[in-house]
Amino acid sequence: xxxxxxxxxxxxxxxxxxxxxxxxxxxxxxxxxxxxxxxxxxxxxxxxxxxxxxxxxxxxxxxxxxxxxxxxxxxxxxxxxxxxxxxxxxxxxxxxxxxxxxxxxxxxxxxxxxxxxxxxxxxxxxxxxxxxxxxxxxxxxxxxxxxxxxxxxxxxxxxxxxxxxxxxxxxxxxxxxxxxxxxxxxxxxxxxxxxxxxxxxxxxxxxxxxxxxxxxxxxxxxxxxxxxxxxxxxxxxxxxxxxxxxxxxxxxxxxxxxxxxxxxxxxxxxxxxxxxxxxxxxxxxxxxxxxxxxxxxxxxxxxxxxxxxxxxxxxxxxxxxxxxxxxxxxxxxxxxxxxxxxxxxxxxxxxxxxxxxxxxxxxxxxxxxxxxxxxxxxxxxxxxxxxxxxxxxxxxxxxxxxxxxxxxxxxxxxxxxxxxxxxxxxxxxxxxxxxxxxxxxxxxxxxxxxxxxxxxxxxxxxxxxxxxxxxxxxxxxxxxxxxxxxxxxxxxxxxxxxxxxxxxxxxxxxxxxxxxxxxxxxxxxxxxxxxxxxxxxxxxxxxxxxxxxxxxxxxxxxxxxxxxxxxxxxxxxxxxxxxxxxxxxxxxxxxx
Amino acid sequence: xxxxxxxxxxxxxxxxxxxxxxxxxxxxxxxxxxxxxxxxxxxxxxxxxxxxxxxxxxxxxxxxxxxxxxxxxxxxxxxxxxxxxxxxxxxxxxxxxxxxxxxxxxxxxxxxxxxxxxxxxxxxxxxxxxxxxxxxxxxxxxxxxxxxxxx
Numbered sequence: 001x002x003x004x005x006x007x008x009x010x011x012x013x014x015x016x017x018x019x020x021x022x023x024x025x026x027x028x029x030x031x032x033x034x035x036x037x038x039x040x041x042x043x044x045x046x047x048x049x050x051x052x053x054x055x056x057x058x059x060x061x062x063x064x065x066x067x068x069x070x071x072x073x074x075x076x077x078x079x080x081x082x083x084x085x086x087x088x089x090x091x092x093x094x095x096x097x098x099x100x101x102x103x104x105x106x107x108x109x110x111x112x113x114x115x116x117x118x119x120x121x122x123x124x125x126x127x128x129x130x131x132x133x134x135x136x137x138x139x140x141x142x143x144x145x146x147x148x149x150x151x152x153x154x155x156x157x158x159x160x161x162x163x164x165x166x167x168x169x170x171x172x173x174x175x176x177x178x179x180x181x182x183x184x185x186x187x188x189x190x191x192x193x194x195x196x197x198x199x200x201x202x203x204x205x206x207x208x209x210x211x212x213x214x215x216x217x218x219x220x221x222x223x224x225x226x227x228x229x230x231x232x233x234x235x236x237x238x239x240x241x242x243x244x245x246x247x248x249x250x251x252x253x254x255x256x257x258x259x260x261x262x263x264x265x266x267x268x269x270x271x272x273x274x275x276x277x278x279x280x281x282x283x284x285x286x287x288x289x290x291x292x293x294x295x296x297x298x299x300x301x302x303x304x305x306x307x308x309x310x311x312x313x314x315x316x317x318x319x320x321x322x323x324x325x326x327x328x329x330x331x332x333x334x335x336x337x338x339x340x341x342x343x344x345x346x347x348x349x350x351x352x353x354x355x356x357x358x359x360x361x362x363x364x365x366x367x368x369x370x371x372x373x374x375x376x377x378x379x380x381x382x383x384x385x386x387x388x389x390x391x392x393x394x395x396x397x398x399x400x401x402x403x404x405x406x407x408x409x410x411x412x413x414x415x416x417x418x419x420x421x422x423x424x425x426x427x428x429x430x431x432x433x434x435x436x437x438x439x440x441x442x443x444x445x446x447x448x449x450x451x452x453x454x455x456x457x458x459x460x461x462x463x464x465x466x467x468x469x470x471x472x473x474x475x476x477x478x479x480x481x482x483x484x485x486x487x488x489x490x491x492x493x494x495x496x497x498x499x500x501x502x503x504x505x506x507x508x509x510x511x512x513x514x515x516x517x518x519x520x521x522x523x524x525x526x527x528x529x530x531x532x533x534x535x536x537x538x539x540x541x542x543x544x545x546x547x548x549x550x551x552x553x554x555x556x557x558x559x560x561x562x563x564x565x566x567x568x569x570x571x572x573x574x575x576x577x578x579x580x581x582x583x584x585x586x587x588x589x590x591x592x
Numbered sequence: 593x594x595x596x597x598x599x600x601x602x603x604x605x606x607x608x609x610x611x612x613x614x615x616x617x618x619x620x621x622x623x624x625x626x627x628x629x630x631x632x633x634x635x636x637x638x639x640x641x642x643x644x645x646x647x648x649x650x651x652x653x654x655x656x657x658x659x660x661x662x663x664x665x666x667x668x669x670x671x672x673x674x675x676x677x678x679x680x681x682x683x684x685x686x687x688x689x690x691x692x693x694x695x696x697x698x699x700x701x702x703x704x705x706x707x708x709x710x711x712x713x714x715x716x717x718x719x720x721x722x723x724x725x726x727x728x729x730x731x732x733x734x735x736x737x738x739x740x741x742x743x
Binding site for chain 2 (some may be wrong): 369370374375377378379380381382384385386387388389410413414416417424
C-alpha cells in the first residue's frame with residue numbers, strides 16, 4: 001500500500017492525530033509479510049518532512065523487503081515441522097517395534113493383491129513367520145491356507161468405507177490354528193485414496209479357550225444344579241432367594257418363580273428362626289454355620305426335617321455377597337433311623353432277656369447235672385454195695401436163685417451208673433467251651449485205633465487211616481467224636497473174621513467230607529433217623545452191647561463245630577459215617 | 593504204718609457203712625472218726641464244739657473228704673484247713689461222686705493231696721479203698737510234727 005500523503009489518505013488518516021502528527025510522519029509505504037498465505041506482519045517505510053510522492057523503485061524495494069521476510073519466516077517454520085515429523089515417526093516406530101500386538105502394513109498393488117510392506121517383531125513371534133517370509137509377498141501367499149474370505153471382506157470394507165474395521169477370526173498358521181482379534185486401519189494418502197492398510201492382530205486363542213472352558217464348566221455346573229437330587233439355593237446377602245433349582249421346588253413345593261426374591265423365612269417355621277438367624281450370622285461372618293439340620297416348612301404347611309450344607313459366597317475383596325446352600329429332605333430318613341433305632345433297642349432288650357433266660361437255664365442245667373452226678377449215684381452205690389455185702393455175708397443163707405437175683409440187682413445198678421455217666425458226658429459236650437485249633441485228625445485217629453486194638457490183640461482189623469488229615473476244631477471234642485465213630489466201627493465189626501475200618505476224606509461239591517467206614521453189621525436205612533437220638537439203638541444188647549449214647553454224643557460234637565454228621569449203611573455189609581466241621585453260611589439247613 | 597485216726601467226712605450213712613466195710617475188708621484197723629458235715633470235721637481238727645478239749649496235737653493220718661456236705665461243704669473245709677498252720681499239712685483225699693472237671697481242678701488248687709471218685713460198683717470201691725489205705729497209711733511218710741517245722 002502506497003500513501004503519498006498519509007495524513008489525508010483514507011487508508012491511513014485515522015492514525016493522523018495519535019501517531020502521524022506527533023511523530024511528524026507525512027508519507028508511508030506498507031508491504032505485507034505472509035507465510036503459508038496468512039498475513040503475519042508488515043514492512044513499513046515512513047517519511048518525515050513535507051509530503052512527497054513515492055517512486056516506483058521505492059515501492060518495489062518495500063515489496064521485495066517484505067517478500068524476503070516472508071521467505072525467511074516460511075523457511076524457519078518448515079524446519080520446525082520437519083523436526084516434529086521425525087519425532088512422531090520415531091515414536092511410532094518405537095510403538096511398532098515393541099507393541100505385543102502383531103502389526104503388518106499391507107500395500108494394495110491391484111485387485112486382491114496386497115503386498116506386505118513391513119511387519120513388527122511381535123508379528124514374527126505370534127505368527128511364526130519371519131520378515132523374510134513375508135515382506136514383498138502377497139498376503140494370500142504368505143499364509144499356508146491363504147487369507148480367509150471373511151478377512152478379505154473386512155479388508156475391502158476398510159478400503160472402501162475408509163473406516164476402522166474390527167474382526168475376530170481364526171488363522172491357520174505354521175504353529176497351528178490361532179484366534180485373533182484384528183483391527184484394520186486404513187492409511188489414506190494425501191489424495192484420500194486408500195492404498196495401505198495397517199493390520200493389528202491380537203492373539204486371543206488362550207482367552208477364547210478360557211472363556212470357552214468357563215462357559216462349558218458353567219453349563220455343566222448349571223446342569224448339575226438342575227439335575228442334582230439335592231435342593232440348590234442361592235441367597236443374596238439380605239437372605240433373599242437368588243436361585244432355586246428343580247429339587248428345591250420338589251422339596252419345598254414352591255416353584256422357582258414363586259420362590260425367587262422371597263425372604264428365607266418362606267421356608268423357616270417361626271420356632272426355628274432364632275436358630276437360623278444364628279447360623280446365618282455365622283455364615284455371613286464366615287465363622288461356620290456350614291452344616292445344619294433343622295426343621296423347615298413346605299408350601300403345604302407340612303413340617304419337614306432338612307439337612308443343609310451352606311457356603312458363603314465371597315468376592316475378590318473377601319466380602320460375603322451371598323450364600324449358596326445344598327439341602328436335602330431327611331424326614332423319611334430320620335423316621336427310618338428312629339424306627340431302626342427303636343427296633344434295635346427292642347431287639348437288644350429281647351436279646352438281653354433271652355440271654356438272661358438262657359444263662360438261667362444253663363445254670364439250672366449245670367446244677368441239675370451236678371446233682372445228677374452227685375446225688376443220683378449215691379443210692380446206686382448203696383444198692384450195689386449192700387447187695388454185695390449181702391452176697392458175702394449171707395452167701396450160705398441164699399439159694400442159687402437168690403444169689404442170681406442179687407447179681408442182677410448189682411448189674412442193673414452198675415449199668416445205671418454207666419448211663420448216668422454217659423448222660424453227663426453228653427451234657428458236658430454242650431457245656432464245654434469250644435477252643436478251636438488246628439487238629440491233626442490222622443494222628444488222633446491212629447492213637448484211638450491203637451487204644452481200641454490194644455485190649456483185643458486177637459482181633460483181625462485192617463485200619464486204613466489217610467495221612468495228613470487236618471481240621472480246625474476243639475481237640476478234646478474231636479477226640480470224643482473220633483472215639484465214638486471209630487469205637488462204633490470197632491464194636492460193629494466184632495463178628496467179622498477180617499474187619500476193615502478206614503478213616504479218610506472225600507471231596508463233594510468242592511468241600512471236604514471226613515468219612516469213617518467199616519465192613520461191620522451195618523444198619524437198615526429205614527431206621528437211620530433213630531441212629532443219632534440218645535438211648536435209641538438199632539441192635540439188641542445181646543448182639544452188640546451199648547447205651548445208644550455214642551452217636552448222639554458224636555453228633556453234638558459236630559453240631560457244636562457248626563458241621564453235619566450223617567450215615568449210610570447196609571445190613572451185614574457195613575456203615576459209613578460222614579461229617580463236616582463247618583457248613584457254608586447259606587447251606588441247606590433242613591438236611592439234619 | 594501210721595496209726596493216727598482216719599477222719600471220714602461223709603454225710604451219707606450208707607457211704608459211711610460201705611467205707612467202714614471196705615476198710616475192714618482191706619485190713620485197715622486205724623480208728624475211724626466220722627464227721628457228718630464240715631463243721632464237725634473242723635470241730636474235730638481244732639478241738640472245738642463236740643470235740644472241745646481234744647488233744648489237737650493228734651492229727652488224722654489221712655482225711656477222707658466228701659465235697660457235698662451239709663452246713664460247710666468240702667471245699668470250705670479244705671480252705672480253712674490249709675490256711676491254719678496247725679492243719680496245713682493234714683493229708684486230704686477228696687472222695688466224692690463228682691467227676692466234674694472244675695471240682696477236681698478246684699480241689700487240687702485248694703491243696704487236696706488226692707482226688708478219688710467213688711465208683712458205683714462196690715468191687716471197684718473196695719479196690720480203691722485198699723489202694724488208698726496202702727498208699728496213705730503204709731507207704732507215704734508222714735510230715736514231722738508241725739511244731740518242729742514251724743516257720
